[in-house]
Amino acid sequence: MQALLDEEDYQSIVAKVLDIIKQDYDLVPKQHGNALIGLEEFRHKYGHDKSPAWLKLYLLPKMPGVFGLNCGRGHPVKIDVEKATRWLSQHEEEIDWNQPLPR
Numbered sequence: 001m002q003a004l005l006d007e008e009d010y011q012s013i014v015a016k017v018l019d020i021i022k023q024d025y026d027l028v029p030k031q032h033g034n035a036l037i038g039l040e041e042f043r044h045k046y047g048h049d050k051s052p053a054w055l056k057l058y059l060l061p062k063m064p065g066v067f068g069l070n071c072g073r074g075h076p077v078k079i080d081v082e083k084a085t086r087w088l089s090q091h092e093e094e095i096d097w098n099q100p101l102p103r
Contacts, residue, residue, distance in 0.1 A: 036067070036078040046088060048097050058099060063087050 005013075037045075039052050047055050056077070060066045065083030068075045 034065070034080045034082060037081055039077040039079070042079045042081075042084070046085065050097070051101070054099075054101055057101065059095065062091075 039055065043050060043052060043055055047059065050059075056069065060069055060077070060079075063079075063084055064087055065080030067078045067080075069077055
C-alpha cells in the first residue's frame with residue numbers, strides 16, 4: 001500500500017518534526033551577523049552622495065560600526081548598517097552636509 005501526500009501534508013509533517021527536534025535538543029535559532037556594506041554603497045544610500053574623501057574626513061570617524069577606516073590603501077572600508085543608520089538618525093541635525101573639503 002502506498003500513501004500519497006500533497007505539499008500541505010509535507011509541510012505539516014516537516015513542521016511537527018522540527019518542533020520535536022527543537023524540544024529534544026533545545027535548539028536556538030541562528031543569530032545572523034551584522035550586515036556590512038562598502039563605502040560606495042553607503043555613500044549612495046545614506047551619505048547624501050558625498051565623496052568618499054568627505055565621508056572619511058567628516059562623518060565616518062565619528063560613527064560607530066566603521067571598520068578599516070585607517071588601514072591604508074587596498075583595505076576596504078566596511079560599515080555596519082544597523083549601527084550606522086541608528087547613529088545617523090540620532091545625529092542628522094548636527095551634521096553640516098555642506099561643509100567643504102579643505103584645500
